[in-house]
Amino acid sequence: MTNTKVYLEIVKQLREMISADNLKSGDKIPSERELSERLNVGRSSVREALRALELLGLIETRRGEGTFIRDFRGNQLVQLLGTFILQDEKAKLDVIETKNLIEMDILWLVLKRADAKQLLKLKSLVESDQLTDDQFFYQLIELTDNYLFSRIWLILKDYHHSLSFKKVEYKRDSYLMLIEALVEKDEEKTLSAYRQLRNLSILTDKY
Amino acid sequence: MTNTKVYLEIVKQLREMISADNLKSGDKIPSERELSERLNVGRSSVREALRALELLGLIETRRGEGTFIRDFRGNQLVQLLGTFILQDEKAKLDVIETKNLIEMDILWLVLKRADAKQLLKLKSLVESDQLTDDQFFYQLIELTDNYLFSRIWLILKDYHHSLSFKKVEYKRDSYLMLIEALVEKDEEKTLSAYRQLRNLSILTDKY
DNA sequence: AAGATGGGTGTGGTCTGACCACTAAAAAAC
DNA sequence: GTTTTTTAGTGGTCAGACCACACCCATCTT
Numbered sequence: 001m002t003n004t005k006v007y008l009e010i011v012k013q014l015r016e017m018i019s020a021d022n023l024k025s026g027d028k029i030p031s032e033r034e035l036s037e038r039l040n041v042g043r044s045s046v047r048e049a050l051r052a053l054e055l056l057g058l059i060e061t062r063r064g065e066g067t068f069i070r071d072f073r074g075n076q077l078v079q080l081l082g083t084f085i086l087q088d089e090k091a092k093l094d095v096i097e098t099k100n101l102i103e104m105d106i107l108w109l110v111l112k113r114a115d116a117k118q119l120l121k122l123k124s125l126v127e128s129d130q131l132t133d134d135q136f137f138y139q140l141i142e143l144t145d146n147y148l149f150s151r152i153w154l155i156l157k158d159y160h161h162s163l164s165f166k167k168v169e170y171k172r173d174s175y176l177m178l179i180e181a182l183v184e185k186d187e188e189k190t191l192s193a194y195r196q197l198r199n200l201s202i203l204t205d206k207y
Numbered sequence: 208m209t210n211t212k213v214y215l216e217i218v219k220q221l222r223e224m225i226s227a228d229n230l231k232s233g234d235k236i237p238s239e240r241e242l243s244e245r246l247n248v249g250r251s252s253v254r255e256a257l258r259a260l261e262l263l264g265l266i267e268t269r270r271g272e273g274t275f276i277r278d279f280r281g282n283q284l285v286q287l288l289g290t291f292i293l294q295d296e297k298a299k300l301d302v303i304e305t306k307n308l309i310e311m312d313i314l315w316l317v318l319k320r321a322d323a324k325q326l327l328k329l330k331s332l333v334e335s336d337q338l339t340d341d342q343f344f345y346q347l348i349e350l351t352d353n354y355l356f357s358r359i360w361l362i363l364k365d366y367h368h369s370l371s372f373k374k375v376e377y378k379r380d381s382y383l384m385l386i387e388a389l390v391e392k393d394e395e396k397t398l399s400a401y402r403q404l405r406n407l408s409i410l411t412d413k414y
Numbered sequence: 415a416a417g418a419t420g421g422g423t424g425t426g427g428t429c430t431g432a433c434c435a436c437t438a439a440a441a442a443a444c
Numbered sequence: 445g446t447t448t449t450t451t452a453g454t455g456g457t458c459a460g461a462c463c464a465c466a467c468c469c470a471t472c473t474t
Contacts, residue, residue, distance in 0.1 A: 064466035271437035
């Protein structure tokens with residue numbers, strides 16, 4: 001009869017419930033026992049649905065308190081997919097290529113949007129040698145004001161890490177030049193600085 | 208004591224098991240009851256882990272047969288995240304912006320890699336009016352030879368769809384011009400054609 | 415009155431045992 | 445040898461039982 005598994009049905013119900021009640025991040029959803037009663041299903045089935053959503057990073061669960069909608073930052077998801085996915089060499093190259101292009105997109109957005117004040121603040125951080133390469137770029141992404149890009153980049157970053165490449169060194173001068181170019185809103189110079197940072201020849205045929 | 212939830216521990220164990228035994232798509236993993244015994248946990252906990260992985264699309268389950276590793280193409284994942292995620296208006300704008308930039312990256316890659324023959328084949332498809340906008344771009348992405356980009360774009364496409372925008376019309380002439388520019392490997396012309404296709408003013412300050 | 419204490423209650427976390435529905439392979443019947 | 449029946453194994457689901465923890469509130473102490 002019931003072709004669809006119960007837990008999937010519950011996931012669906014939850015989605016509808018959330019959208020119907022217009023629940024947002026941080027809001028609490030009914031308890032497992034209540035859901036079990038309301039939907040006429042066993043508590044274990046409810047739990048299967050909730051655990052799945054939890055692993056996806058969509059909800060958060062606190063013992064003794066309840067289950068809450070989460071401010072999803074595709075975290076766990078990445079770890080998981082990451083180790084499951086990158087198997088062949090081709091995939092690794094794709095990761096690098098994709099990450100580089102996305103980073104250039106990000107630079108473009110920053111160039112168009114960020115004001116000098118923000119960039120100079122970042123500059124001072126770089127000068128005090130307080131940032132890793134990842135942190136440097138994350139700072140830039142935040143200037144982008146595009147959450148989706150930030151998510152994508154975070155995923156790529158983790159992918160990249162899991163490749164266990166030679167550790168990215170901290171090229172202070174390159175960062176500073178990059179910032180300078182961004183402040184000047186000079187597209188050519190920005191790209192050039194980025195290429196140098198990433199050791200990309202001309203970034204044409206190589207990619 | 209056990210700070211980490213059991214089901215997460217099981218997920219971890221499964222990953223190690225898979226990588227240790229070098230299991231691939233289609234391979235079978237131990238039954239729920241066997242896992243329960245081997246790991247000294249309750250079957251319900253095993254199920255919570257498996258259901259979560261199933262929702263992620265990493266495994267597949269067939270009643271009466273067993274549980275199998277899956278050829279994951281982030282499917283369900285997208286649907287889920289999609290409806291859960293895009294709540295505010297800002298997110299919608301991010302989707303559009305991100306999709307556009309990614310598409311430009313793709314065009315860049317195609318321009319660098321694809322040969323005329325492939326592009327002309329696509330051209331004939333366009334001329335016979337057999338493609339939707341999505342299909343057109345997917346064809347382009349395939350010329351990119353970057354699976355990761357294809358995954359990202361597919362997700363963005365689904366996000367974009369779930370925004371229920373005015374349907375993207377089929378602009379035959381724009382597609383043809385785009386292809387022409389790609390064949391000529393003319394970056395400026397390509398970008399220009401894309402802007403026209405997407406109705407982007409200058410694609411500078413607007414973003 | 416103000417603070418500290420300690421149950422009560424509700425919540426998630428986990429385990430166990432019991433069925434059911436289904437599949438595939440082994441055994442039995444032909 | 446072929447067909448049918450049985451059987452063992454698997455996922456699907458439920459119900460009930462504890463446990464650990466968080467929070468609230470009446471109670472006790474000061």
